[in-house]
Amino acid sequence: MTPVPAPSAGPEAAADRLLEGWLAAVAARLPGLARTRQAVVAELRDGLLEGLRTHQARGLAPIPAAQATLAEFGDAGQVAYAFAPELVAAHARRVAFTLARTGPLLGALWIAALVASPLSKPLLANAAAPWHWPWSAGPWVGLPLVGLVLLIGIPATVLAVAATGRPSRWLPMGPRVAPTAAAAAAIAGMTVDLTLLGMLGAQALIEPSQLAWVLSIPAAVASLARLALAGRAARRCLASRATLA
């Protein structure tokens, strides 16, 4: 039988338990990404231990020193509440940067799939610019919608990045702006993906020979992956936004 380690005893261990209990209470209330939350907890733990050491150096016993440290740090709920805007902003920034990085890649994949498809051959042969192509015909009727959604998604991404970075110094915005903008950008990305996948599916049903499958499949897989990630990101942004008063 494996011996069960005896629980730590003594005033030092009791002081540690007091501090760890407070940290656990803060951690349970923090919104945002796990990695960011862990960093906050690690930083607070260092501060608590430094406070404990300082109070002990001034002559307090371990438990009163831990109690004095916790009194300095304040209520766990209030500390978590004070951290929430920063953690929500960090999450919104990450979502916005991910969308900004994946967007052009996805766009390039879909454009390559479209240009390589037999559908575009007569249009390219006529050397007409893409904006002169007859988008209103066939399953590609959704492409103008993609353009329209991008007109919302791109500014929303820029706003989320600006609200969570250095421009926040000059453009003070409420803490709910960044998660709202990031969620809007993610929803815009999802709308684009759904539209493109819908158009691809329609074309595959109507005239599959008109598709460049070698390029269409990677584009569809990439859009499906982003759809799942953007959906999760939008839900989490809206949920973390709800934690802000």
Place this chain on the structure above:
Amino acid sequence: MKAEVLKGHLDALLLATLEAGPRHGYAIIDAVRTGSAGRIDLPTGTVYPALHRLERAGLVTSAWSTDQGRPRRTYRLTAAGRRALGTQRSAWKEFAAAVTAVLEPSQATPQPASP
């Protein structure tokens, strides 16, 4: 000193403690407490998020290191932070002079008499 009195001056206080060199969160709080002879006792819960906000704004940077086996985040003033501190210091001097002039007229600089 009550926290609400310090509202609006927290950033300047934090930046000022970093002017002499990098510090970790608790050392910043301790520096404010010691520097004010205990009169300013910042609520710690507000200091850490404020440091994160200052970092987001590019006024401070942070780096992780290890101290006695535990991770420690240390903050350092950036060039933009130094400029912001200068601006806030000037604004504070102007504000303090104006308030003193009203509260203690005898100590205010005499103004030229109007004709």
